[in-house]
Amino acid sequence: MNAFLYFRPQSLDEVITLLVRYGREARLLAGGTDLLVQMRHDLIAPQVVIDLKRVAELRADVQLLDGALRIGALTVLSDLIEDARVQQYFPALVEAASVVGSVQIRNRATLSGNICNASPAADTAPALLIYDAQVNLIGPDGRRTVALRRFFLGPRKTVLQQGELVEAIDLPLPREASGAAFTRLTRRRGVDLATVNAACLARRSDGVLFAFGAVAPTPILVPVSDNRLLVTSLDAAIRRAILDEVAAHTSPISDVRASREYRLAMVKVMAKRALEVALQRLTAAEAQLSPVA
Template sequence: MKPFGYVAAKDSEHAVALLAEYGQGAKVLAGGTDLLADMKFTPHPPPEVVVDISRAADLKGIALTDAGLRIGALTTHSEIVHSAVVHQVAPALADAAVVIGAVQTRNLGTIGGNLMTCVPSMDSGPTLLAFEALVTIAGPSGRRTIPLSDLFVAPRKTSLAVGELLVEVIVPKANLYKPTAFQKFGLRKGQALALVNAAASFWTSEGLFSEPRIALGAVAPTVIRAPKAEAYLSGRPVSEEAMAEAGRIAATEAKPITDFRASADYRRDLVAVLVKRALAGAWDRATPNQKELAS
């Protein structure tokens, strides 16, 4: 690796102060799995200083708060996989976390880091979008909370300004327990990058889809929602055919590229299948009560 400076932040406040001090020259290290892999073989010059926030205790932890499920940005994927709270109120988050990288990277990599890399194939994004998650951002002028969807701008580019820091992810209280499922398809089963991933959630009201949310990864410059497919489902009776059709509509909303991993056409085919399966998975998670009403 090329030489760089290093400084460790004690907490988020300290981190923000350090980011303010170094400005453009700073890179944030959370788990480090992406940052180090990037810095090792990049032809670009190294950052002036790496701000290591991995010891900032206030950025860690999973808790139920008045706002909903609060996941500190430094929470590792493994912690999400093993969290009893997550399994209770939003198990799809664990489904998405357990297929990220391998055990070793899940033990280091963090949810905040995964979101901040802002690569379209990230596995944390779709489920959180389906939950309509919010993110809290700390900066020199205080904290603000924005929808997660506003974080993503372009591949490897978020809406955060220089000096700002992602501190937490919140699944709003209203969406806890919402039946949600995640699907991923890669070139192999273990340690795979997503060719396509998808998450879907919906409530049912008298047997009809209500507030359906569909999110797709790796098929657009950022993780995206599929509003047309959502609109199609909304108010429609729950059925396998509707789920399949929603998948087909989502496929038309995806804007995948052809690269060496897969063609755009194949990715569209996968979107249709994965959305259908995610919807079916969410339906599996719906309470018997909801299902009874639907039948």
């Protein structure tokens, strides 16, 4: 690892000033589980590393706001997974965050970092996408909020402007019964990067949302307007045809993890499996809400 200047600012103002001053030479350090690996392999060699963990305004917890859960920029995945409210409202996110790296990694890696790293295969991204996560940014020009579905621009590329950073991620609370699930395919059962990952959210009002990772330059969201998918007893051939259309939105490549053909086929399998679980959960959620006869 190359030598660099290390800053440990105490306030967001200081962070932004440093980011503006050093521009592309600076990298933000939260959990470090992606940053340090890239630096070790000389994929990046920043001259300045700005450690965010002592910034007073940045939080490392989950807050319940009016109509949303707010995940602080420094909240690590282990804490996210264990939060009862996240478990209650966003089970697919818990499932996704639980397979990011090992226990040791999840004890360091932050949700925000997982998103800012902008890996097309990031496991939390599909789950956040189906839940319509909103990313709160702060920069030299103040604050703005960007829907996660508009946040990714390409592999390792985001809408973050020079001087900007993520302050928190908001998850709007569900307003109706819903069922969601996360699923993925890996080369082995232990810790692994996803060959394909998928999340699915099923709601009566606006149908089914799918999101996928590792099958396009960015994690992608694919809404399905065809409400027939919500029918558990739907004819398999019809479901397959709809899922084929869903898969057509992906554009996987061949790499060391899998071929394009395999990924294309697995998108459909993962979508189907996530849908099955999401529908089961939807039914269960509706049963809980319906009045006792």
